[in-house]
Amino acid sequence: MPGIRKQKLTTVSVKDKLDRNKIPNHIAIIMDGNGRWAAKHGNARIFGHEKGVESVRAVVEASGEIGVKFLTLYAFSTENWGRPPEEVNALMGLLIQAIENETEKLNKNNVRLGVIGNIEQLPIDVKNKLFKCINNLKSNSGLTLILALSYSSKWEIINAVKKLAVNVQEGKILAEEINDEMFEDYLTTKGIPNPELLIRTSGEYRISNFLLWQIAYTEFYFTEKLWPDFKKEDFFEAVYNYQNRERRFGKTSEQIVS
Numbered sequence: 001m002p003g004i005r006k007q008k009l010t011t012v013s014v015k016d017k018l019d020r021n022k023i024p025n026h027i028a029i030i031m032d033g034n035g036r037w038a039a040k041h042g043n044a045r046i047f048g049h050e051k052g053v054e055s056v057r058a059v060v061e062a063s064g065e066i067g068v069k070f071l072t073l074y075a076f077s078t079e080n081w082g083r084p085p086e087e088v089n090a091l092m093g094l095l096i097q098a099i100e101n102e103t104e105k106l107n108k109n110n111v112r113l114g115v116i117g118n119i120e121q122l123p124i125d126v127k128n129k130l131f132k133c134i135n136n137l138k139s140n141s142g143l144t145l146i147l148a149l150s151y152s153s154k155w156e157i158i159n160a161v162k163k164l165a166v167n168v169q170e171g172k173i174l175a176e177e178i179n180d181e182m183f184e185d186y187l188t189t190k191g192i193p194n195p196e197l198l199i200r201t202s203g204e205y206r207i208s209n210f211l212l213w214q215i216a217y218t219e220f221y222f223t224e225k226l227w228p229d230f231k232k233e234d235f236f237e238a239v240y241n242y243q244n245r246e247r248r249f250g251k252t253s254e255q256i257v258s
């Protein structure tokens with residue numbers, strides 16, 4: 001139309017909208033929906049797990065791009081040992097494969113690797129690969145990628161209580177001295193800050209025994225997307241959503257604003 005200047009349309013990605021001063025330090029993810037994704041595509045469950053590795057790669061890269069310091073992925077729960085043996089074996093094989101294929105790239109991207117959970121229960125070859133990879137990446141200083149393997153929060157808490165009880169029994173600490181801070185030192189997440197944001201995919205609204213202690217004040221983000229469909233843009237969308245919340249920690253809105 002005459003007189004009206006044509007405006008150039010540029011698409012702004014969610015990543016560009018993020019406030020770089022409000023990036024969560026620690027994001028935890030319950031990667032759910034691999035089985036349903038596979039069924040939807042007429043394939044066996046393991047196909048969904050294989051495809052899920054691509055989403056793992058995407059969120060690790062995305063975390064590095066925006067400066068997230070810790071990323072914890074719920075890769076295998078204590079309860080997952082109860083799945084059919086073929087699926088458990090396939091998942092263990094996939095883990096070994098992923099560690100072998102990704103170590104070099106993780107190293108290039110300055111990523112450190114950590115693990116939480118009852119590692120003793122893992123097959124020896126998985127343990128060996130894991131520890132080798134952790135060792136190879138230990139001097140990196142960018143993102144710390146933490147895999148929750150054979151992990152359950154109740155196991156972790158009971159484990160902590162047992163160790164505390166022994167120390168009280170042996171007179172090393174007094175029962176009255178036990179507080180939040182001390183308790184956190186007995187968890188497998190010792191030294192890792194609590195997550196500010198927890199993402200769960202696949203439209204399920206539950207926590208499934210994940211980081212129960214650590215998520216006391218975490219913001220939750222649930223999405224209908226199945227894990228293999230969860231891409232970088234979805235991850236940035238979750239962070240953007242988090243950035244637009246008011247975190248009150250039990251205080252009033254007025255107190256937070258002032």
Ligand code: FPP
Pocket residue numbers: 031032033034035036037049050052053056073074075076077080094095098099147202227
């Ligand atoms: C949950 O989906 C997913 C898992 C139990 C395993 C997650 C594993 C991966 C993404 C691959 C390997 C991971 C790494 C870190 C290399 P589900 O099987 O419960 O799906 P469903 O609810 O649709 O059945």
